[in-house]
Amino acid sequence: MSEKLHDDEPAFRTDSGESWHRVHPVSPLVRGWVAVAAVIFVFGRNSLESLFTGRLSGGSGSQGGGAPTVVIAAVVGAAVVIFGVSFFLSWRFTRYQVTNDHVHINSGVIFRQQRRARIDRVQAIDVVQPLVARAFGLAELKFEVADGGKSAMKLSFLKLAEAKRLRAAILARAAGVAVDPEAPEDVQEAPETHVLALKPGRIIGAAFFSSTTIFALVVVAAAVVAVVWSGEPGILVAVVPIFIGIAAAYWKIITSDFNFRVAVSPDGVRLHYGMLETRAQTIPPGRVQAVGISQSPVWRPFGWYRVHVNVAGYGADLGDNGSRTVLLPAGTLGEVMAVLGLVFPDPGVDNPFEVFAAGLRGPGDTEGFVHSPRPARWIDPLTWRHNAFRATDTALLCRHGRIFRQLQVVPHERTQSLGLRQGPLMAALGLVNFELHSTAGPIRPLVRHMSVANGLALFNEQAVRAATARRIHQNEKWLEAAGVPAAPAESTAEEPSNKEQERGD
Known part of the structure; x- marks a missing residue:
């Protein structure tokens, strides 16, 4: 089987089984300059100190001066050559391919690695430009699949225009739009509409x-x-x-x-942010598993809230300062409602602003929230009236916290499993905790200190709501559902959610 390698194609197209591409030839320099600079700093520091203190002599007859300088120069030169060769080989043996259904990345010199991801399982795509990459007009393409964030796939580095075309093609296939291999110009980046900027x-x-x-x-x-x-x-x-x-x-x-902006396009929600390293993040429709809105007591006088999301593939987001799971770093209530409407367009109530505002602000059972009973004050004296829940037609809202307020929203179809937990003290008071399990991420939906009757009722009702919603929302290809023609692809139906009921001491 013949193999075709395209180093610098002017336009991206979906590939046949024989067509492969390489990342940009400057990639080794962009990836390896830090290592080379560190070697030069470590081994060259002594020589520089000697030079400025007058102890370094350039003559061959100086006692003990020339040999160390030659050794240091040789070590630095050898390190630069070794790093250069290793990064060159890494670039030489890294290839990628994008077909109508999969993304393939082959890498490694001694230990070879072949990776493949289904396009219809792509959860989010980022175009990242570190400072040095921006100087060369390059970008890293990073995309996540539904695996808990353990195996994000990266292409480092591509021309910025090529990275955007590649992102457009992957999102088009994930949406169910057929890409014509004979007409790559048809794969255009979807236009975006500005929503807000901080x-x-x-x-x-x-x-x-x-x-x-x-x-x-x-x-x-x-x-x-x-x-x-x-x-x-x-x-x-x-x-x-x-x-x-x-x-x-x-x-x-x-x-x-810095420069945080939110936009919306047919590809999904787009987030742009960063000062030195810029990132353009795209979250396709239906990929958000849960939304968490929080407010610290320091932010309360300003009316600011922070919005996090759980996205399958991001995991706990321990890298990148946790910024990838942030949908809004500091927004007013109106801005929170605006971005919430992008990822959760159908709140399932006629008065969403009043319901969500009550979930963030007020204690008690206003706007249909069911809160903890009076016995909960013995184990939670400060916040027991702030612990509450409400189920809408499309999602479950969980509220807790008085000093640090939190509201968690989980679409019914994204329910992974359910749980009830009760210790001996809670059993004596007739209380129970309700847990709704989402994918790995910063949001862990929980309703604290419910009455046993309300907990059991919510457990059974939520199981029915989740199963019904999953049957309705099986199609993950959002543009295919809208009537856009698509090529055949593998089934993406998910397994029904599990249920568990736990009672521990």
């Missing part, structure tokens, strides 16, 4: 009115007390590394969320 002042303010600032104030107070008690101002020197770390935390938060 001003730099909001991003900076949200960073400084955060837990990082509280930690900094605690450190300052502890340092002042230590100095006053001991009478040794030198103690402040020990605090300097801590404040360097705090400054770095502020910088990371601000640069990650």
Whole structure:
């Protein structure tokens, strides 16, 4: 079987089984410059110090001066060559292919790796541009499949235009739109409509009115007390590394969320953010498994909320400062409702603003929320009236927390499993916790301290609602459902949700 490699094709097309592509030839430099710079810094630092202190002599007769310099130069040169060859070989043996149904990536020199992902299982696609890649007009294409975030597939690096065309083609196939291999120009990036943008002042303010600032104030107070008690101002020197770390935390938060913009397109919700490293994130329709809205007490005077999402494939999102699961880093109630409408267009109630506002603000049973009974005050005296739930026609809303308010929204069709938990003290008070299990992520839906009767009723009713919603929402190809013709693809029907009822001591 013959093999065709295309290093720089002017237009992207879906591939046959014999056609393969390579990433951009500059990719080894973009990926490896940090390692080379680190080697030069480590081995060249001594020579530079010697040069500025006058101990380095360029003459061959100087005693002990020339040999170390030659050795250091040789080590640095060898390291640069080794890194260069290794990155070149990594580029040479990395190939990718996009067919109508799959994405294939082959990589590795000694240990070969062949990976394949079904396009209809793609959960989200990011176009990432680190600072050095932006200088060369390159981007990394990163896409997730429904595997809990353990095996994200990356193509590092492609021309920015090529990465966008590739993203458009993958999303078109995931949506159920047929791509004509003879007409690659038909694969165009879907237009987007601007929804909202956060001003730099909001991003900076949200960073400084955060837990990082509280930690900094605690450190300052502890340092002042230590100095006053001991009478040794030198103690402040020990605090300097801590404040360097705090400054770095502020910088990371601000640069990650800077220029945050939300847009919508036929491909799904698009998020644009980043200062030094920019990211264009696309979440296709129906890929959001759960939405979490939270508010800290520091943000309450400003009326700001933070919105997280669970997306199959992102997992716990421990990398990238957790920014990939953030749908809105700091938004007003109106902005929260706007982005919530993008990922959850049918709230299942006639007055969604009032219902969701009650879920975020008010205690009690206003707007149909069912809260914890009075016996819950013995084990949860501060927040027992804030623990509540409400089921709409399309989703379950879980509310808890008084100081740190949280509202969690889970579409019925995204229910993975259910659980009831009860310890001995809760059993004595006639209480139970209801758990709704979602995919791995920052949101863990939970209703605390319900009455046993309400818990059992919710358990049984939610199981029926989830099963019914899954039968209705089996088609994951959103444009195919709208009548856009598509080529045959493998079935994407998911297994019905599991149910579990736990009672522990």
